[in-house]
Amino acid sequence: AQRVTQPEKLLSVFKGAPVELKCNYSYSGSPELFWYVQYSRQRLQLLLRHISRESIKGFTADLNKGETSFHLKKPFAQEEDSAMYYCALLGYGNKLVFGAGTILRVKS
Amino acid sequence: EADIYQTPRYLVIGTGKKITLECSQTMGHDKMYWYQQDPGMELHLIHYSYGVNSTEKGDLSSESTVSRIRTEHFPLTLESARPSHTSQYLCASSEMGKAYGYTFGSGTRLTVV
Numbered sequence: 001a002q003r004v005t006q007p008e009k010l011l012s013v014f015k016g017a018p019v020e021l022k023c024n025y026s027y028s029g030s031p032e033l034f035w036y037v038q039y040s041r042q043r044l045q046l047l048l049r050h051i052s053r054e055s056i057k058g059f060t061a062d063l064n065k066g067e068t069s070f071h072l073k074k075p076f077a078q079e080e081d082s083a084m085y086y087c088a089l090l091g092y093g094n095k096l097v098f099g100a101g102t103i104l105r106v107k108s
Numbered sequence: 109e110a111d112i113y114q115t116p117r118y119l120v121i122g123t124g125k126k127i128t129l130e131c132s133q134t135m136g137h138d139k140m141y142w143y144q145q146d147p148g149m150e151l152h153l154i155h156y157s158y159g160v161n162s163t164e165k166g167d168l169s170s171e172s173t174v175s176r177i178r179t180e181h182f183p184l185t186l187e188s189a190r191p192s193h194t195s196q197y198l199c200a201s202s203e204m205g206k207a208y209g210y211t212f213g214s215g216t217r218l219t220v221v
Contacts, residue, residue, distance in 0.1 A: 009148075034209045044151075044198065044212040086151070088209075094139070094202075095166070096210055100150040 002027045002091035006099035013077050014107050021072040021102050023087030032090040033070040035061055039083045047085070057081070077106045110135045114199050114213035121189055121220055129184045129216045131199035138204040140182040144168060145196045157182055158204070189220040
């Protein structure tokens with residue numbers, strides 16, 4: 001079975017605080033994982049993918065195969081980070097499977 | 109500019125009408141997808157295509173149909189719209205054999221009254 005779980009519907013933090021958006025996956029193959037972001041009134045867009053091991057807008061995500069997790073982290077949240085974040089797994093047949101999403105709200 | 113385009117952005121239509129949601133991409137991508145997304149909910153794959161004349165149903169059962177006559181065009185059709193079809197429909201595309209993720213369109217928000 002392939003599944004992506006994002007346990008938090010809403011995460012609210014203050015500006016400057018650390019952020020961690022949780023993502024767990026279930027997949028029998030070698031996973032390829034992504035984080036997508038949707039800002040207000042904008043289209044869903046790719047934020048980062050685990051194979052590139054890059055940092056985008058200060059966000060990083062490390063694949064932990066032992067814990068089957070791919071949490072998204074940022075040390076200091078900014079107001080412009082407020083958005084909907086989706087974790088996604090490239091599953092069987094090269095189709096993306098999405099989690100339910102987490103709304104990140106950064107308060108000033 | 110290479111991109112993926114969806115029209116219309118918003119559509120309000122009466123029950124029983126036939127509708128077609130348009131999706132076109134100018135990136136030369138082989139793969140195209142339709143996702144359905146209810147507000148605040150996860151995205152569910154309803155159709156996908158790996159190339160011309162290739163269409164498959166996704167994980168979520170849908171009464172809609174799709175066609176892929178040209179590489180760049182992947183329209184979705186509802187023969188008889190019902191209020192239960194009210195949702196946001198997102199089109200996406202990707203390159204074959206590359207794990208670069210998907211490029212999404214802006215979506216069509218459909219309301220059936």
